Amino acid sequence: MSDSATVADHNPALQHHFADMEQQQQAATMGMWVFLITEIMFFGGMFLAYMVYRYMYYAAFVAGSQAMDFWYGTINTIVLICSSLTMALAVRASQVGQRKALVALLIVTMLFGCAFMGIKAIEYTGHWRDHQFPGASFHFEGPDPQHIEIFFSLYWAMTGFHALHMLIGIVVVGFITFYAWRGRYGPDYHNPVENVGLYWHFVDIVWIYLYPLLYLISHKHTG
Amino acid sequence: MSAHVVPKKTYITVWGILMILTVVTALVSRIDLGHLSAIVALAIATGKALLVVLFFMGVKYINQKMTIVVIVAGIFWLAILMVLSMADYGTRLWS
Numbered sequence: 001m002s003d004s005a006t007v008a009d010h011n012p013a014l015q016h017h018f019a020d021m022e023q024q025q026q027a028a029t030m031g032m033w034v035f036l037i038t039e040i041m042f043f044g045g046m047f048l049a050y051m052v053y054r055y056m057y058y059a060a061f062v063a064g065s066q067a068m069d070f071w072y073g074t075i076n077t078i079v080l081i082c083s084s085l086t087m088a089l090a091v092r093a094s095q096v097g098q099r100k101a102l103v104a105l106l107i108v109t110m111l112f113g114c115a116f117m118g119i120k121a122i123e124y125t126g127h128w129r130d131h132q133f134p135g136a137s138f139h140f141e142g143p144d145p146q147h148i149e150i151f152f153s154l155y156w157a158m159t160g161f162h163a164l165h166m167l168i169g170i171v172v173v174g175f176i177t178f179y180a181w182r183g184r185y186g187p188d189y190h191n192p193v194e195n196v197g198l199y200w201h202f203v204d205i206v207w208i209y210l211y212p213l214l215y216l217i218s219h220k221h222t223g
Numbered sequence: 224m225s226a227h228v229v230p231k232k233t234y235i236t237v238w239g240i241l242m243i244l245t246v247v248t249a250l251v252s253r254i255d256l257g258h259l260s261a262i263v264a265l266a267i268a269t270g271k272a273l274l275v276v277l278f279f280m281g282v283k284y285i286n287q288k289m290t291i292v293v294i295v296a297g298i299f300w301l302a303i304l305m306v307l308s309m310a311d312y313g314t315r316l317w318s
Binding site for chain 1: 242260271272285289294296301304
């Protein structure tokens with residue numbers, strides 16, 4: 001009978017294969033990090049390709065980087081850092097059980113995410129219009145256009161996959177916002193909020209590296 | 224069970240430092256540091272990433288060692304990928 005009493009007492013959010021809420025929480029955090037490691041592997045390959053080609057064709061990479069818009073890149077970096085702050089505060093709100101603050105902060109985080117995507121869309125439109133998309137219609141004035149095309153291939157692949165991650169992040173935050181509004185999360189159970197926060201910050205870190213590598217290759221230094 | 228709740232002030236301070244570092248890296252890119260510029264840019268980016276990982280992602284407050292092992296192993300794997308590959312490609316032109 002004592003067993004059934006324990007079952008009746010347990011937190012409704014506790015899955016039966018965990019001993020207690022703390023173990024469930026730690027398993028969720030570690031599982032999320034294992035997933036993020038696979039994401040590091042995914043982006044790591046592209047970062048390696050960038051490093052190798054940049055080392056081989058430095059002058060072409062400087063020329064390609066100078067075709068980037070400094071302000072779009074900088075403003076988007078600031079937007080993402082602000083979104084990370086609101087996401088960190090959202091996770092905190094879920095930990096202390098402030099439902100309204102949690103919902104509001106998640107919505108602000110999504111708005112920052114949408115602002116990032118909007119600026120990126122404007123930027124992509126310009127690059128597309130200027131024939132800076134790799135392929136048959138690629139065109140770049142100046143020496144060594146075929147190696148500048150490598151720079152743009154990496155630019156589109158890396159920022160494109162980053163933008164795809166942003167899009168997925170916005171959708172997932174949307175679901176979490178809905179459940180938060182329904183009052184599912186509180187001091188005892190908020191693993192989904194913490195995990196979507198980890199994902200969001202990871203995507204922010206990818207951009208923290210993309211920004212100097214793509215937009216800031218020394219404007220003065222021409223190799 | 225209760226999660227470690229970090230004061231709001233800590234998050235806002237970290238955000239402030241991240242903003243300052245973003246401005247610094249943007250300004251430094253306008254100065255000719257020669258080949259040092261890439262190292263400076265990557266060092267600042269790594270500093271920013273470290274702040275995000277430790278505070279926003281809460282790694283500083285994780286008390287389960289196994290999770291730390293997973294994270295360190297992942298970063299170590301990335302270091303193997305980068306260092307060994309560049310040790311190859313970076314030295315091919317040496318005579």
